[in-house]
Amino acid sequence: MIQxxxxxxxxxxxxxxxxxxxxxxxxxxxxxxxxxxxxKTVFLKCLLGLHGIDQGSISYDGTELDKMTPQERIQxxxxxxxVFQGSALFDSMSVEENIMFPMQMLTNKxxxxxxxxxxxxxxxxxxxxxxxxxxxxxxxxxxxxVAIARAIVMNPKYLFCDExxxxxxxxxxxxIDNLIQEITEEYQITTVINTHDMNSVMEIGQKIIFxxxxxxxxxxxxxxxxxxxxxxxxxxxxxxxxxxRVRTAYLNKRKD
Amino acid sequence: xxxxxxxxxDTLIIRSMGIVSFISFFVGxxxxxxTALNMENPLLPRNLMGFATRQSVILEFAPTFISVIMAGKxxxxxxxxxxxxxxxxxxxxxxxxxxxxxxxxxxxxxxxLLFYPFVITIAMFLGVLGGYVACVYGGFxxxxxxxxxxxxxxxxxxxxxxxxxxxxxxxxxxxIPSYHGYFLKGGALDVGxxxxxxxxxxxxxxxxxxxxxxxxxxx
Numbered sequence: 001m002i003q004x005x006x007x008x009x010x011x012x013x014x015x016x017x018x019x020x021x022x023x024x025x026x027x028x029x030x031x032x033x034x035x036x037x038x039x040k041t042v043f044l045k046c047l048l049g050l051h052g053i054d055q056g057s058i059s060y061d062g063t064e065l066d067k068m069t070p071q072e073r074i075q076x077x078x079x080x081x082x083v084f085q086g087s088a089l090f091d092s093m094s095v096e097e098n099i100m101f102p103m104q105m106l107t108n109k110x111x112x113x114x115x116x117x118x119x120x121x122x123x124x125x126x127x128x129x130x131x132x133x134x135x136x137x138x139x140x141x142x143x144x145x146v147a148i149a150r151a152i153v154m155n156p157k158y159l160f161c162d163e164x165x166x167x168x169x170x171x172x173x174x175x176i177d178n179l180i181q182e183i184t185e186e187y188q189i190t191t192v193i194n195t196h197d198m199n200s201v202m203e204i205g206q207k208i209i210f211x212x213x214x215x216x217x218x219x220x221x222x223x224x225x226x227x228x229x230x231x232x233x234x235x236x237x238x239x240x241x242x243x244x245r246v247r248t249a250y251l252n253k254r255k256d
Numbered sequence: 257x258x259x260x261x262x263x264x265x266d267t268l269i270i271r272s273m274g275i276v277s278f279i280s281f282f283v284g285x286x287x288x289x290x291t292a293l294n295m296e297n298p299l300l301p302r303n304l305m306g307f308a309t310r311q312s313v314i315l316e317f318a319p320t321f322i323s324v325i326m327a328g329k330x331x332x333x334x335x336x337x338x339x340x341x342x343x344x345x346x347x348x349x350x351x352x353x354x355x356x357x358x359x360x361x362x363x364x365x366x367x368x369l370l371f372y373p374f375v376i377t378i379a380m381f382l383g384v385l386g387g388y389v390a391c392v393y394g395g396f397x398x399x400x401x402x403x404x405x406x407x408x409x410x411x412x413x414x415x416x417x418x419x420x421x422x423x424x425x426x427x428x429x430x431x432i433p434s435y436h437g438y439f440l441k442g443g444a445l446d447v448g449x450x451x452x453x454x455x456x457x458x459x460x461x462x463x464x465x466x467x468x469x470x471x472x473x474x475x
Binding site for chain 1: 340348353354360
């Protein structure tokens with residue numbers, strides 16, 4: 001479980017996070033949603049420790065990030081997997097080398113063991129015939145799968161995904177969403193996903209946190225988001241006609 | 257780490273040999289021809305061409321001129337490769353994994369460029385050889401006269417001075433472009449801008465360090 005308490009973060013004189021508190025549960029897909037500029041990415045990077053926070057605290061399974069010894073921080077880093085918005089694959093390495101990379105750098109396992117583990121996760125994310133290809137030679141959807149495989153190769157306790165569906169078509173997006181949810185439940189990982197894809201919200205939103213202007217404006221799950229009377233959330237989630245119709249149909253069905 | 261260092265030696269040192277050899281040979285030849293053409297007084301000994309070529313190449317051309325060229329070739333490669341990693345979040349990915357990014361990205365380049373004096377040694381040899389070929393085959397002096405000039409009044413400390421400069425330039429070539437790439441902010445366009453800025457600042461630093469070292473060691 002990851003717990004963020006009253007987090008404040010500013011860049012120069014511009015406050016980005018204004019006292020955000022949230023908890024992210026183990027074995028669930030926890031979504032952070034909000035408009036562009038609402039502070040989602042900064043919040044995620046603060047949770048990861050890539051940005052320091054001005055006030056507040058972040059704890060991983062009860063241990064505060066600020067109070068961790070350098071050794072504990074190194075261990076925590078190895079327990080974290082991250083899927084970046086643009087996948088952040090290493091251009092000069094093949095798919096297999098990208099996935100093997102964290103194990104080569106951080107473990108003392110033999111080349112054979114590392115290759116076996118890499119191939120296990122490659123099969124898990126259904127990457128077929130791509131081992132020797134470079135990231136530039138595969139599609140965006142496959143790049144996301146490689147990024148997910150690289151993120152889970154070290155058996156992380158925590159998985160962070162920054163807009164994993166950006167640039168993907170709706171069908172591939174749902175496949176990636178479902179893959180993340182399956183992996184989360186299978187390995188009992190605490191997964192935090194930053195998104196503004198409403199399909200993801202409806203599909204895998206087991207816990208949803210809505211950020212608005214650097215504050216937490218709403219918290220719930222994908223069922224509660226249908227019936228919320230929070231105007232900011234409704235305006236954001238049901239901004240398209242399609243989703244408005246879906247919501248009306250859902251609420252009518254519940255009345256019946 | 258060993259693999260990274262060997263890769264950087266290949267990229268930064270071995271793959272620079274072609275352009276360095278080409279430029280050194282022909283600039284050495286041009287230096288010799290220019291010297292020959294400026295020797296109008298028939299009383300001046302013909303071995304002066306070899307002497308002038310050797311001094312120009314060893315003292316300034318090989319260490320300084322080649323380093324400015326390397327600031328363009330190697331420096332912009334370092335800035336753009338690290339900068340691209342920054343804008344595509346690859347450096348963030350390394351940090352999330354718990355990898356020391358300075359150690360992974362910059363240290364191997366510093367170690368690789370410790371082999372830079374070998375490049376300059378070859379530049380010195382080819383510069384003088386280019387001068388020899390231009391003088392002898394261009395009919396400006398005989399082979400014996402040119403070789404006599406190369407050996408005339410040779411001061412070994414000049415080579416030491418040249419390699420002290422080279423070593424310092426190697427450090428500048430590794431660190432300034434790495435800094436501009438690592439701390440890059442923005443997107444693809446900024447990678448291009450950072451490469452240009454890094455070339456300018458590396459060249460400026462090389463020229464200033466050259467002046468200071470010359471003042472300290474040769475006066």
